[in-house]
Amino acid sequence: MIDIELPKLNNNDTSYELVEWLAEDGAEVATEQPLVVVETSKAQEEIDSAHGGVLHTLVEAGQDCRPGQVIAHLFETRAEREAFVVARVPAAEEPEAAGSDLVITKGAQALVAEHGITEARLRGLGRTLIRKADVEALLAEPTRTVAAGQELSPSQRAVGAVVGESMRTIPAAAAYAKVDVEEALALAQRLAASGAGFVSLSEMLVKAVARQHATHPLFFSQLLDDSRLHLARTADVGITVDVGKGLYIPVVRDAAALSGEQIGDLMMEFRVKARRASFRASELTGANIMVALHNADGLVLATPIVFPGQTCVVSLGGTQEELVLGDNGSPVVRRHVFLGLVYDHRVVNGRDAMAFLQSLKQCLESPDSLLDADGRGTAS
Numbered sequence: 001m002i003d004i005e006l007p008k009l010n011n012n013d014t015s016y017e018l019v020e021w022l023a024e025d026g027a028e029v030a031t032e033q034p035l036v037v038v039e040t041s042k043a044q045e046e047i048d049s050a051h052g053g054v055l056h057t058l059v060e061a062g063q064d065c066r067p068g069q070v071i072a073h074l075f076e077t078r079a080e081r082e083a084f085v086v087a088r089v090p091a092a093e094e095p096e097a098a099g100s101d102l103v104i105t106k107g108a109q110a111l112v113a114e115h116g117i118t119e120a121r122l123r124g125l126g127r128t129l130i131r132k133a134d135v136e137a138l139l140a141e142p143t144r145t146v147a148a149g150q151e152l153s154p155s156q157r158a159v160g161a162v163v164g165e166s167m168r169t170i171p172a173a174a175a176y177a178k179v180d181v182e183e184a185l186a187l188a189q190r191l192a193a194s195g196a197g198f199v200s201l202s203e204m205l206v207k208a209v210a211r212q213h214a215t216h217p218l219f220f221s222q223l224l225d226d227s228r229l230h231l232a233r234t235a236d237v238g239i240t241v242d243v244g245k246g247l248y249i250p251v252v253r254d255a256a257a258l259s260g261e262q263i264g265d266l267m268m269e270f271r272v273k274a275r276r277a278s279f280r281a282s283e284l285t286g287a288n289i290m291v292a293l294h295n296a297d298g299l300v301l302a303t304p305i306v307f308p309g310q311t312c313v314v315s316l317g318g319t320q321e322e323l324v325l326g327d328n329g330s331p332v333v334r335r336h337v338f339l340g341l342v343y344d345h346r347v348v349n350g351r352d353a354m355a356f357l358q359s360l361k362q363c364l365e366s367p368d369s370l371l372d373a374d375g376r377g378t379a380s
Contacts (some may be wrong), residue, residue, distance in 0.1 A: 001084070002074040009281040010040040012162050012308070015066045018059050019044060025057045026081065029074070036071070038043040041158025042248055043279040046091045049074070060125070085129050103262060107132030108122045115139060151192045154244050166305040173345045174303050177357040180336050181319065184367040191260075196266070199260040199270040201337070202239075205316055206263050206291055207370050208363035210235035210255035216356050218348055219312045229347065238287030238307075239267065241274045248274050249307075251287045260370060291316065311347045314360070315340035339364075 009016065035049040053074030075081040084101060104122070108130045111324040112122070117138065122130055125138065152160070153330065166172075168353040184204055191199050213220050213235035220232040233333045234254040240247045250270045251261055265274050273279050290313040294302035306313050317338040326332040341357050348356075363369060 001080070002053060003070045003287075004049070004072040004299050005045070005075060006038065006065050006069050006071050008068055009038065009045050010285060011090050013040050013067075014161065014221060015064045016040050016066050018061055018063055018071065020061050021057055023049075023055050026064065026078070027055050029053065038065070039154070040281055041155050042246075042284045043281045044277075045281045048289050054078050056081050056084065062226055068268065071100045073125050076168060104130045105132060108135045111135040111139070153246075159209060159247065162307065163305055165308050169307050171345045172306050172342050173285070173353070174342045175339060175350065175353045175357055176301055176341070177339045177361050178336055179339055179361045179364050180334055181338075181364055182334050184364050185193070185319070187367045187371075191342065195248060196376055198264045199211065199265070200314065201319070201364075202291075202293055202295065203260050203264045203267060204220055204362070204364060205314070205339075205369055206237050206239060206252060206255055206267075206368055207258075207260050208360050209289060209291055209314055210237055210252075210258075210371075213256055213360055213362065216352070218352065219343070219356055223290065223347055224312065225346065229234070232288040235285055236288050238290040238292070238310075239270065240304075241267075241270050243271060244275045245274060245277060248278060248279055248284060249287065249290065251285070253286070290314070295337070303340055303342055306344055310344075312341060312343035312356075315342070 003122050015037045019039045022034045023036075029035060029049045031050065031052045032048045033052075035055075036047050038045050038047060042334055051074055053076055056075060057071070058073070059069070059071040073081075073084070075084065080193040092156075100343060110118070111132060112135060114367055117135065121138065122135075125134055144148055180352050181201055181255050184201055187199050188204070210330060212230070217219075217231050218229070220235055222230040222232070234324045235256045237255045238254045239247040239252060241250060248270070250273070252258065252266055255263060258266075263314045266373055273283075287307070288310060290306040290310060292302065292313055294304075295316045297318055300315040300320065302315045304313050304315050317340070319335050320369065321335055324334050339357060339360055343353050343355055
């Protein structure tokens with residue numbers, strides 16, 4: 001017998017939902033055959049079988065499960081599995097009826113007869129061993145009611161767990177910078193008009209943040225304990241994406257090596273996947289810094305949390321307009337945003353935070369520095 005353990009799919013989750021078995025209980029499965037679909041707080045992940053054999057499931061579709069939990073067994077033969085099933089039936093619940101693949105205990109059979117439950121409904125449970133408790137649960141389904149109060153979705157519960165851990169474990173501080181983005185927005189418009197690709201202020205900020213990795217490595221580090229840090233080799237930037245179907249934070253890996261246009265293509269792909277809820281877990285893990293986009297119209301600034309395992313998060317507020325005096329003394333309208341920086345004060349001091357923000361400000365106020373010789377988003 002081989003145990004099938006649920007792997008850890010998302011560092012921020014302590015439990016998942018088993019969405020669907022892709023092979024029936026009691027079926028023969030092959031090595032690398034798709035076996036089960038599990039939903040984390042952010043994505044659905046398909047898990048393949050690492051071995052071949054006869055499947056015996058332990059967790060039903062729709063139930064919660066945790067990383068490392070044994071969710072099924074694989075047996076070499078059907079006879080070996082049947083012997084296992086019979087051995088697990090308590091003496092008080094010896095099999096009363098058995099078909100080719102369906103075993104019903106005495107207590108369950110009495111309820112089945114009393115309520116006229118069909119074999120089709122029993123098979124709908126997705127189990128080959130039907131106990132009294134299984135039938136009772138089946139009978140309770142039509143009258144099941146929601147407890148008083150609205151339940152949080154699994155996704156929101158996961159968000160709550162992350163926020164709680166951040167607030168408990170990370171002594172965060174914050175700083176803000178006002179950034180003139182007139183030149184950056186004009187550059188984005190020129191790039192779009194020339195057909196060089198879509199590069200908005202968000203893409204420029206991701207590029208600018210990634211560029212800080214070489215000179216500000218602490219902001220991309222992970223605190224291992226009270227005295228040790230892990231310094232990241234590349235800038236892997238997580239970006240908040242919320243299109244009304246939940247918050248996702250996909251990762252732009254080695255963002256400093258990508259052009260602004262490449263980052264723009266990735267962010268467009270992220271938005272599409274957010275609408276379809278089609279992210280894989282691997283696309284949502286591994287960030288060592290985060291950019292939180294709070295750039296809706298009218299929103300001035302935001303103070304997001306620092307994700308556990310990271311050291312800082314940069315926030316982008318909405319674009320504001322103000323009347324200022326131009327070089328000739330005449331009033332002109334200029335556009336600006338507020339950048340926020342929330343950081344783990346155990347790793348980063350205020351002086352370093354101000355230097356980091358000032359560098360970002362310079363990049364966005366002189367956006368040509370983010371372009372290569374061809375006028376496209378540089379990859380260096």
